[in-house]
Amino acid sequence: MKLRLxxxxxxxxxxxxxxxxxxxxxxYSMGNGSYMTGYGQVHxxxxxxxxxxxxxxxxxMNIQKSMMRSAMVKKWGEAKVREAEANARRSSSSxxxxxxxxxxxxxxxxxxxxxxxxxxxxxxxxVNMAKTISDTLFEDAADRAQLKQVIEAINAAYKQEATAKxxxxxxxxxxxxxxxxxxxxxxxxxxxxxxxxKAIYDAVNQSIDAVPDFAAASNxxxxxxxxxxxxxxxxxxxxxxxxxxxGNAESLQTARALAGEMIKLVLKTEPDKLKF
Numbered sequence: 170m171k172l173r174l175x176x177x178x179x180x181x182x183x184x185x186x187x188x189x190x191x192x193x194x195x196x197y198s199m200g201n202g203s204y205m206t207g208y209g210q211v212h213x214x215x216x217x218x219x220x221x222x223x224x225x226x227x228x229x230m231n232i233q234k235s236m237m238r239s240a241m242v243k244k245w246g247e248a249k250v251r252e253a254e255a256n257a258r259r260s261s262s263s264x265x266x267x268x269x270x271x272x273x274x275x276x277x278x279x280x281x282x283x284x285x286x287x288x289x290x291x292x293x294x295x296v297n298m299a300k301t302i303s304d305t306l307f308e309d310a311a312d313r314a315q316l317k318q319v320i321e322a323i324n325a326a327y328k329q330e331a332t333a334k335x336x337x338x339x340x341x342x343x344x345x346x347x348x349x350x351x352x353x354x355x356x357x358x359x360x361x362x363x364x365x366x367k368a369i370y371d372a373v374n375q376s377i378d379a380v381p382d383f384a385a386a387s388n389x390x391x392x393x394x395x396x397x398x399x400x401x402x403x404x405x406x407x408x409x410x411x412x413x414x415x416g417n418a419e420s421l422q423t424a425r426a427l428a429g430e431m432i433k434l435v436l437k438t439e440p441d442k443l444k445f
Contacts (some may be wrong), residue, residue, distance in 0.1 A: 208302070208306065208401060208430075208431070208434060209434060210305055211301060211302055211305050211306075211397070212397070212401075212434055212435065220380075220394075221344075221394070221398075221435055221436070224344070224373075224376055224377065224380070225435075225436045225437075225438070227376040227379060228344075228348075228372055228373050228376045231281075231371075231372035231373075231375050231376050232368065232369055232372040234281070234372070235281075235368040235369070235371045235372040235375070236365065236368040236369075236372075238250065238281075238368070239364045239365070239367065239368040240364075242364075243364055281371075281375050282375070282378070284374055284375070284378060285378040285384070286339060286374065286378070287377050287378050287380065287381075287383040287384040287386075288339045288340045288341040288342075288373075288374060288377040288378075288383060288391065289338060289339045289391075290338055290339070290340065290386075290388045290391035290392055290395070291338065291388045292338060292388070292392050293387075293388050293389040293392040293393075295389065296389060296392045296393050296396055298320070298324075298393065298396035298397055298399075298400040299316075299317045299320035299321045299324065299396075299400060300317060301400075302316065302317075302320060302397075302400050302401070303316040303317040303320065316403075316404065319403050319404060319407045320399075320400045320403040320404075322403075322407070323399065323400075323402065323403035323406060323407060324396065324399050324400065324403070327342075327343075327346055327399050331346070334370075336370065339374070339395075340377070340391050340392075340394045340395035340398070341370060341373045341374040341377050342370065342395070343394065343395035343396070343397075343398040343399050344373050344394075344395075344398050345366070345369050345370040345373050346398065346399055346402060347398040347399065347401065347402050347431075347435065348369060348373070348443065348445075349361060349366065349369060349445060350402045350405075350406050350428075351402060351405065351428045351431050351432050351440075351443065352432075352443045352444055352445055353409075354405050354406055354409040354424050354425060354427075354428035355425055355428040355429050355432065355440045355443070356444055357409075357421065357425065358444070358445075361445045365445055369445065398435070401431050401434075401435065402431070404427055405424050405427035405428040405431060406424075406428075408420060408423055408424040408427060409421065409424035409425075409428070411424075412424055428440065
């Protein structure tokens with residue numbers, strides 16, 4: 170993902186691996202499939218587990234459509250694609266719902282609905298996910314302070330880039346960040362292109378707009394969902410950054426394991442299936 174996370178202070182990245190080792194030890198009891206402490210407790214305590222899982226199921230379908238449209242725009246240009254979509258919209262009631270621009274043969278479906286931006290919110294200052302996650306995961310004050318510092322640094326870097334992309338104060342941005350960051354860490358893959366990132370964001374935003382309850386959700390609820398997703402990304406991502414900078418293979422495996430557990434916890438899917 171084209172996020173300039175190199176802006177995160179080196180000292181913050183340096184402590185991430187030491188924090189991750191402790192966190193991994195108390196992460197889950199996977200033997201009986203139940204979440205015992207830490208992130209599972211945080212995730213379950215706010216009542217958003219089913220919402221994020223169901224949202225991801227819709228996102229998967231919309232990502233495919235959005236990425237196909239992005240590829241067509243790259244090949245044919247926005248104007249040609251919009252023209253073909255307009256033709257598809259006009260003919261959808263009397264045909265199969267697809268159309269082609271006569272000279273270019275652009276096969277499209279009717280365009281997605283105009284964005285409603287149900288994920289937008291005014292930040293609620295009472296939400297402090299860095300403290301919530303750190304206090305829940307650790308008992309030792311020093312460990313809490315270290316993890317809180319990591320989460321705050323990742324969140325600050327996210328907000329800077331989200332603002333530049335027009336994502337800030339929309340939890341579609343937080344979910345897009347989580348999806349791409351965890352996929353990148355787990356697969357140790359290259360950053361997706363700007364076109365792919367935009368397609369994923371558009372798909373997430375469209376999926377949120379399809380749930381009317383999100384329009385009525387409070388600013389506090391939306392702030393919590395956004396900051397929870399970014400906060401959950403912090404430790405795997407910072408540990409991954411440390412591994413890439415130092416060439417530490419053990420650290421890289423720790424980051425991958427953490428990212429994999431985050432994917433399973435939040436999305437209820439196997440990590441191998443989340444790849445861009």
